Amino acid sequence: MKTLLIDGQKVTVPPNTTLLEAAQQLQIDIPTLCHDPRLAPHGGCRLCIVEIEGAGRPVTSCTTPAEEGMVVLTQNDRLNRLRKTTVELLLSDHPNDCMVCVRAGNCTLQELAYRYGIRTNRFEGSVRDHDRIDENPFIMREQNKCVLCGLCVRVCDEVQGVNAIGFAGRGFETKVCSPFEHDLDCEFCGQCVSVCPTGALSAKMWAGHPRHEGVEKTETTCGYCGCGCNITLHSHGNEITRISSRSDNHNRGWLCVKGRFGYEFINSRDRLTTPLIRRQKGGVLEPAGWDEALDLVVSKFNEIKTEYGSDAIGGLASARCTNEENYMFQKLLRSGVGTNNIDHCARY
Numbered sequence: 001m002k003t004l005l006i007d008g009q010k011v012t013v014p015p016n017t018t019l020l021e022a023a024q025q026l027q028i029d030i031p032t033l034c035h036d037p038r039l040a041p042h043g044g045c046r047l048c049i050v051e052i053e054g055a056g057r058p059v060t061s062c063t064t065p066a067e068e069g070m071v072v073l074t075q076n077d078r079l080n081r082l083r084k085t086t087v088e089l090l091l092s093d094h095p096n097d098c099m100v101c102v103r104a105g106n107c108t109l110q111e112l113a114y115r116y117g118i119r120t121n122r123f124e125g126s127v128r129d130h131d132r133i134d135e136n137p138f139i140m141r142e143q144n145k146c147v148l149c150g151l152c153v154r155v156c157d158e159v160q161g162v163n164a165i166g167f168a169g170r171g172f173e174t175k176v177c178s179p180f181e182h183d184l185d186c187e188f189c190g191q192c193v194s195v196c197p198t199g200a201l202s203a204k205m206w207a208g209h210p211r212h213e214g215v216e217k218t219e220t221t222c223g224y225c226g227c228g229c230n231i232t233l234h235s236h237g238n239e240i241t242r243i244s245s246r247s248d249n250h251n252r253g254w255l256c257v258k259g260r261f262g263y264e265f266i267n268s269r270d271r272l273t274t275p276l277i278r279r280q281k282g283g284v285l286e287p288a289g290w291d292e293a294l295d296l297v298v299s300k301f302n303e304i305k306t307e308y309g310s311d312a313i314g315g316l317a318s319a320r321c322t323n324e325e326n327y328m329f330q331k332l333l334r335s336g337v338g339t340n341n342i343d344h345c346a347r348y
Contacts, residue, residue, distance in 0.1 A: 004070035019061035020048055023074055030074050031083060031115065033108055034149035035062045036195055038252055039158055044150050047083050047112070050074045058082065084116040090147050092123035094198075101145070101199040105212050108197035109147060130175055138188045138204060138261050146176055146200040152192035159254060162186055190260040194244065194253060205261060209241035219246075222259040226319045226326075226346065227251065229259055240266050301337060314341035 003012045006023050013022045018041060023030050033045035041063045049058035053071035058079060061072075073079070091113060098104050130143030150167070153176060157163050164186035168177050178184050193201045215236050222229040230249035234242045240263050247253035265271070275293035276285035288296075304312050315333040317326045326344070333342050 002066045002068045002070075004066055004068065004072060006072045007074055013066050015065075017066045019050055019059075019064045019066055019070075019072055022066045023050075023061065023072075028074055030061055031112060032062065033112070033147060033197055034151060036151055036155075038247060039151070039154050039195075042150055042154065044148070046086055049079060049082060051076070051079065080116070083112075084118065087112045087116055088118060088121055088123055091118060092121050092125065093127050094147070095142075095144050102140075102202045102206050102211065103196075103199035107199060110198075126172070128172070128175070134183045136184055136188065138190065138257065139184060139193060140202045140204045140207070141184065142200055142202075143175060143177075144200075145198045147198055148174060148176065149197060150176075151195040151197065152176060152201060155191045155195050156186075159191055160187065160189060165192070188257045188261070189255065190257065191254055194255075194260075203242065203261065205264070206242050209239075210236045215241065221322050222255070223320050224256075224258045224262065226321075226323065228322050229255055231255065231259060233263075238267075305337070310338035311341060313337050313339050314343070315339075317342065317344045319344070319346035 001012050001014060002017065003010060004022065005011075006019070006026055007028055009026050009028075011022050011026050013025065020030055020032070020035065021037075030050065031047045033047050034042045035045075035048065043060035043063040046060060048061045050061045050064075051058050051073040052064075053073075061074070087109070090109060094109065098107070098110055101107065104110065128144060130146075132141065132143065134141055148167075153165055153167060156165055164184065165176055165178050167174060168181070169175055178186075190203065193203055196202075215234050218233040218235065220231055220233060222231045229251040230245050232244045232246060233240055234244065243255070243260055243263050245251060245253045245255050245259075274287045275290060277288045277293050277296055278285055301313060313333075315329060315337075317329050321329070330342050333339055
């Protein structure tokens, strides 16, 4: 264990703990732009700099391991001045269209500008112009809003193992792009969208929908497969406007293309909204209440059991149900109906 002082507070942490992680244990807020605890440390944005007693210059806290006896300062006039300058430099090459940006109110760069009270910018000069529209159904790239934090590149490499995007160019001309600057063509999992701290990456399906006002969030489970990923439904009125996932669950906030973008069916007019039954043999399907429909199922099950026995009934479970729902289903068949004839659509 390593014991050190951060802003005059003593903290003891395991080996290989970074100064940023140690400070977070003390609930000390150090600004970051390129850091994500689910990814390897990067140290690219230079906003998390701190001073170490005896060191000649500030260091990035997200890449510096805590050592025994360190005395660390996270806040002083010099550090705040350096951080503010970094944010100003980023804003000098950034569109000022927060009023219509899809990430307004949920943008790290916007929050940093507010934190350091940046109303005007003292850095003038050339501004990059990388505007382009990718021909894909899911992801919108607004390259001019990219701050080169590298989160999208790293998540595509470290989590997905796809390497669909990377850094190209040098210096002022550096940008994140797909190979040969072709249209983005990947798995469209949207992990890059989920980690982007600005409006550089967003979902095309989000455009025009409310961003925060009147939006309700509902925690639920993805219904596409048996992984049971946590998803957060963002809804406005009676419509789902987007889907996200919290990082403090078993899927760590990562989703596949279906879980993140496959929600338009929820508002489809073709969905059934009530049970349908045939009240006469050979008749047409008619709307019914749940009690009537379930009573009919029970009566038919009992008729079959009486005439042919319980093993004349079987059940087919679905991989789109949760493990808990499938457990209840097999209990219903085994204990309630009295049959072991149960199969599953995804078994080998």
